[in-house]
Amino acid sequence: MWALMTSENKKSIKQSILKAVKGLWMAFPMIIGTILLTSFLSVIVPKSFYTSVFSKNFFFDSFIGGLIGSISAGNPITSYIFGGEMLGKGVGLIAVTAFLVSWVTVGLIQLPAESAILGKKFAILRNIMAFIFSIIVAIVTVLALGVIL
């Protein structure tokens, strides 16, 4: 099958694979670092700490989760690993959902670039709304999940 392909096709397949390798390689230090840090924190921080920070209040938990996600940055893979492990430590699904959503929708680190290229008003407004929506999305998702399951 490979022999039947045109050289242009072969070239684009190679480029697609190389791009994927490059994408994963760029994320590699962050992924390994996050797993190491998560493992360390899981061992050193007692479960009672997480249950005391997150009060099981819908709005407060999603606010804290959204806030942590907003100031964090990096590949979404990292947020899944961290969020998933936090769930295991007793952190509520609402807080973890707000964390996951704000991680990928709020871009404080990219804010200067977004402001310069797409406009300051738009960039600030979009990020504020993305933060508010991370809380709303978290609450709606967990409520809907509760209804379905």
Add this chain to the structure above:
Amino acid sequence: MKFKDKLKQLSGSWYFLIIVLLIYLCLFIFGQNLFFSSLKLFYDILLKIIPIFILVFVLMSLSNYFITSQFVIKHLKEKGLKKWFFVIIGGILSSGPIYMWYPLLADLKNKGLNHGLIACFLYNRAIKIPLLPLAIIYFSWQYILILTIVMIIASIIQGILINKLMEVKNENSNSS
């Protein structure tokens, strides 16, 4: 190349890994029990996600092959309600760092893409199809399905609200 120059070329994520490794080195020296417990947990998590990474790699390669930036831009130029649909699909299918898309979106803005559609596109970039297997492993497919649907709906509402708010802001700045 000098060691200093090599250090300058390192990205922030490598510095992050180095700092974490230094924490582990301190842990090895001062608290070997904690060090080995952490390392065991690290090994367990790694073992859980390695097979998923192979799938993520395959999906990333496929999306890189079939979905090019030209493909996304072509469909963002659709008109009417179709525009919203293609903006959502475009956002989900787009890959690469977010800042790479800013100049293209600024260009499309000049050609008629409004603020709400840009916000909608950027919001839907949060949904990453190649990463879904990893997300499902951690959070179950029911949760990921609901989250994806809620996020798509939220992206449309956010887009409409941003359009309205940007209009109000522009009217205020024009009248003053």
